[in-house]
Amino acid sequence: MAGVRGEIDTEALLAELTEPQRQAVTHTDGPLLVLAGAGSGKTRVITRRAAYLASEVARPREVLAITFTNKAADEMRNRIVGLGVGRDMTVCTFHSLCARLLRIHHERAGLAPNFTIFDQDDRRNVVKQAVRACELDPKNWPAGPIEGRISNAKNEMLTPEAFAEQASGYYDGVIARIYTAYQQILAEQQGVDFDDLLMRMALLLAEDDQLRDRLEDRYRYVLIDEYQDTNDAQYNITHLLTERRRNLCATGDPDQSIYGWRGANIGNILRFEQDHENAVVVRLEQNYRSTKRILAAASSLIAANIHRKEKTLWTENAEGRRVRQVDCPDGEGEGQFIAGEIAKAIADGRPPSDVAVFYRINALSLDIELALRRAGIAYQVARGQAFYGRKEIKDLLAYVRVLVNPAETTSLRRIINTPPRSIGKTTLGKLDAEAARSGRSLYDVVMDSAAREALGRGSDKVGRFAELLRTLQPLVVGPAAKALTEAFSQSGLRASLVGEERADEVPLENVENLIAEAEKYDRQQPEGSVIGWLEETSLLSDVDSIDDTAGAVTLMTLHAAKGLEFPVVYIIGVEEGLLPFRREADGPADVEEERRLCFVGMTRAKEELTLCHARYRVRHGQTLRNVRSEFLRDLPSDEIERCDDDPDASDGGFAVAERGTRGPEDWLPGVFVLHDEYGIGVIRSIRSWGALNHATVAFEDGEEHSFILEYSDLTRLEPDEIG
């Protein structure tokens, strides 16, 4: 039986599927939740399902599939095309979908057609401007927390007005003022931040019935992947798009919810059945990815979470090697150990691309990078954002952004004296004053020859800059690479970079790579534009930069690793304070989410898994003493092979007391202790300060106290001593 469209072989779509997989693929109408455990063949199910829908009940263009990253979207699209479905299915991320729709329906959304997307850096910049506009001291109002507040507000779809209404207390009142100013600056600059993309789309869908109907008719079947990591705005968009037909298929795994800190609401997936009457739920619990031992270790870890829907993964795969736990003296030793292991594996015929190294924070990649470089092993770091953060790249992008969106004063200020053209503070101040006086944008003032006359000495220089912008302006309608190349050379940026070199990096080459990327875009999107390229570039994620064909070891954060798989996986920095990550400043860490994060990392491994921890780690230029992670205690100890990178230090991460007053294995999180005054308590965490170890202990009355282990009179209790 062939599909109705003829080109697709339906039988092939259903071949080699287990019963639950088949059910997920062939369920057509009504809400469907696929609870897909790690490695349970979810991608296969989703792609086949999308193809099945496009063959049996809809046209490809009527299917909308939303993924978490652009890379995942590209892969899914390619696989669907490989199944014989035409290219016109919409497969993208929430953010790119919203950007595209808001661009098309900009008028309804109250946006300029050429709005630009503000990234993290831009957002920080605007927050600082907003704080200044509110006449607050930036020292008392640091940008970071404010960004978080504004972001949360937007995730909850609170506009500045709505936020101000529900704000209570002094702090929130001020935040409301800053948020208002922030939004005002964005509006002036025709800028939209990441959260705006979602919030504006959700609000637009909620209030514009006509548009909602049109989109519902267009996207008759909607698939959302990684549903456990959707936030409230995304939830609203999803529901507004599927209200009438209810053809929503959500896939995900509550055990892999790792974005709570940015507003993801795990409740979205947990409440799916309550939210959707008659929802069909399919569970995929057979793992096809990992060895029995890897799966056992990961399952054992995640079982330690208390707030959890029970789920048991199983596999028919081979037993495999034991999961290893390696104790390293320090970060450098850890890097050397891993580089040595990888070099051995490569010598044995293992392709470098089989191997991945994961870490909790980007800073940890440095030691590994250094060691791999020394060992001559090719590697790539998933850090696309960092590339776009480079000065020369930002400079050139600022030119393009001004061409696309002249209202973007921030970019204009960036380039007006980059490269140096002797337009300094004084001149800029005069231009600003004139803009404020006449109510025009900075750009308009710069381009106004009459206004320039009044500048005095700076007049000529600004005149030449205006001339430059005028020459470049027509390039917005042409291909992206052309605009970049011309802006680069005509602005004098190129000349200023020639011969520049910093820390084994050549800025000129970076720009050339950027232009090469633009050329690729121009080839792939002949209908594209500079605006389109800029939009795509703004929405790139870290993993989007990794190249599967590079033949290199891959380094990335645990967050970026979501959805990927590698035969050989190393997780480094499995230490208290790092994984689970804790910072004194912000309250207690969400240990369950951290544990899920570790679980995500472990379940990426197909054949071999190694968890490393170091006893000393350099952070902010200071050497810290680290204790191995409490998560390691959740692993089945008889299944784990313990290795020691440094034979003289077999006590490993447990070497707590250098003064010899305390036994090495005795002082760990989770250990019960007795204190003369406070009674029985349990150690929450151990931190090292110089040579001393501080323990935070939670007591029965709920109080927490900190002690210096070497000096305190805490007594350790054996498990059988606890009544």
Added chain:
DNA sequence: CTACCGGATTTTTTT
């Protein structure tokens, strides 16, 4: 207007 100095700040994770 640029160049340089010293102090503050940084790094949690990201679309």
Added chain:
DNA sequence: AATCCGGTAG
């Protein structure tokens, strides 16, 4: 440790 910011000197 490395970078960024603001202030001051030239």
